Amino acid sequence: FVLLTGDYVHHAIWATTVQDNQAHNSRVGSMLNNLFNTTRVFPVVGNHEPHPCNMYAPRSVWDEEDFDLSWMFNQIGDLYANHLPKEAVDSFRNFGFYHVSPAPGFRVVVLNTNLCYTLNFWLYYNMVDPEDQLQWFADVMLEAEKAGEMVYVVGHIPPGHYQCWSPWAARFDKIINRFESIIQAQFYGHTHEDDLKIFFEGTGNASRPTSS
DSSP: OEEEOSOOSOSOGGGOOHHHHHHHHHHHHHHHHHHTTTSOEEEOOOTTSSSSTTOOOOGGGTTSGGGOOHHHHHHHHHHTGGGSOHHHHHHHHHHSOEEEEEETTEEEEEOOGGGGBTTOGGGGGOOSOGGGHHHHHHHHHHHHHHTTOEEEEEOSSOTTSTTBOHHHHHHHHHHHHHTGGGEEEEEOOSSSSOOOOOEEESSGGGOEEEEO
């Protein structure tokens, strides 16, 4: 399978429109569907997919036309619907996070980490757990643990990066540390760099690595 970690739209953020972003999403999706027609592709949304760039408005304001993001989630969900089970597509359409089991004993958990992005000004609307994603994440991880599954965690903004809101990242870290025994690896995009980051529990001489 392919982990598609987001940012399918160009980075000329002053020149985006809904129609332009849709055109980029469509071109990327069509290309990947042709290239990987026998390989599953698991999509992640980046900070460049919405219009305006970075702005992930909560569902509670989507009834206002200027803030509605259903066009983005529905389009990307349609583009990769052949790669995902219906339950995962429905979850993706809700707000971009979902989980899928590509093999017995293994689960891929995809997060919308744009909900911690410091340039997503909607974060001020709900700083603690936008769209209850972290609670969902903890519930899915507990389900995987009980099922004896190993997990990949996938997103766009890397938690622990300076552009990820630190109170959100601290709550995320608690989930990672709690379920360290079933997390095989984490994968993120956004930085345009080839990095390896290690998660730690504790501080100073008492700290220990829990995930990477």
